Amino acid sequence: MSIVRRTLIAAAAAAAFAAPFAALAQDIKPRLIRFGYGLNEQSNQGRAVKVFAEQVQKASAGKMRVRAIGAAALGPDVQMQQALIGGAQEMMVGSTATLVGITKEMALWDTPFLFDDAAEADAILDGPIGQKVMDKLQDKGLVGLVYWENGFRNLTNSKRPIAKAEDMDGVKLRVMQNDVYLDSFKLLGANAIPLPFSELFSALETKTVDGQENPFNTILSSKFYEVQKYLSITNHVYSPWIVLVSKKWWDQLSKAEQKVLLDAARASRDFERKDTREEAGRALADLKTKGMQVNEVPPAEVARMRQKLERINANVAAHVGGDLWQETQTALAASRAKK
Template sequence: MFKRRTLTTALAAATLLVATSSFAQFAERTIKFTNGVNEDHPVGLGVKKMQEVLNAKTGGKIKINAFWGGAAGGDLPATQALRAGTQEMVCTSSSPLVGIVKELGAFDLPFLFANEKEADAVLDGPAGAYFNKKLEAVGLINLAYWENGFRNLTNSKRPVNKAEDFDGIKLRVMQNNIFLDTFKTLGTNAVPMAFGEVFTALETRTIDGQENPFVTIETSKFNEVQKYLSVTRHAYTPFLILYSKKLWDQLNPQEQAVLREAAMEGQKVERAANRALNEKSLVSLKAKGMMVNDISPAEQRRMFEKVKPVYDRSIPAIGNEAVSTVLDALKKARGG
């Protein structure tokens, strides 16, 4: 009996030793991760998947402490904190980063991608790697491209079926030079405005419309103050999962590898959830009474032709190399 008990104890100790030694390359770490969306957004599912991977691969040694809905500040201040080495991670869309990496403005160009498949091919290929190098040069490591998605137009005046229907619509846009130029070129009265002010401005008819992904339109309840939803798909913006290079360089190769793996596994979950939720939101917005119209491929081409000058005007600010990198990758994705 004593020998059996001793053997059992020895086996348990050996098992514990193996389990402990298999995670010995990982230090105990709690990573601060901030973003501007709420936890019920698809990004929340992506972060949950990341933590599952980290639990399995590090024995729970690396943990994510996520702050939702901008609770720890905006995306741009957080990004600057990453550059300073005072915070580990942030999830942010590409647009706010243009002031840091001008080349990311390429993703703000109008009617760039026709669908998610094209966006995935460009972002997950050599073009995405090109932008990752630009980010690393300013102190940011991009672990993966997640998805914010396609933006679409709502307004209270009329359906937008053709290029001429944009004329005279007073439209809220982000404080972004390419977005402003795009919608002015399309004929709208483009008004830059903070997102938090948009609902009231729509409700009081200070502005006629706005543009955002379906999920944002529904969760922001814009359907209560907007009648028309036109599926323009005029812009696609990715989310970037950024890590501070200063803090990244303090990690060992195994820790770096597991964080990249976790972010890529999170990407699969977040993209799938975002696409499913966007379709669900579109159905819901129709059920709530919004008048939804698709735009014919011929009219999409007319809209693109109308905004082509925006590309030419934007190249000096973005850089010809960045624009060419994206357009060449897009041509390849389309079989060209």
């Protein structure tokens, strides 16, 4: 048999042997990750989810792909949380406040005036205390990766600037349907009225309520400047978001795959916080140009408000556990002593 013929036969045999493996390789699909979130694609959430997806695809060389599903298409936060716990969905980002019924320690982040500024929030959330609270989720079927930022909440109203607690006396203030919020503003002197967000603009317009509280971005996008004259920077609650993974699904991943997700989550966190804070700055400037009168509550008055809410803090401390509460207060005191 000629050398050429023997070569052709060998090549054909090799091709026949390799063919099934080539077909098998083509059949292996990327690991698909459904990532649900509540806001739309153009929001700070949407932009950060896109960064996360890009990081995952790049770090995994295309072996892991994120399908971002926004505008609450997979349901509100509570529904998505249950889908993660059951293993029917892989990932989501949502409010820590909606996790309190699952993990009581999450109520720590609802504490009024817990943080003085974003730097304090970052240090606590990204440090041992934030990790300790996140780790509690694992017993409930969830894995927390990182905290994102929703932002500080501030007051608007149509009656007068709020420069001290006494200025809230008699102000009909819409608050979230949440006991901590209701009790807090009642103690500060406001006539706190629980009302769904969907009814808020109309209630402000008809003077059913005098004011409300939300981050700058929401105040602008909801056009509250059309029915509110005064914006008082109180920073009374810092609202975090949290990136969650289904523990059922997480436990099926290799250590390398878990690292890809955690690294991408941290990159998206850094992007999201910067993006959200820049957007908040633009929103505040825009609200001023639209005619809102803006004042900042002095630190001494914030301290007085904190003092008035000691009973609320005691209730939160009892709920989350005295040790966790004291650890948080000690860390914050140490941070403030360095300023």
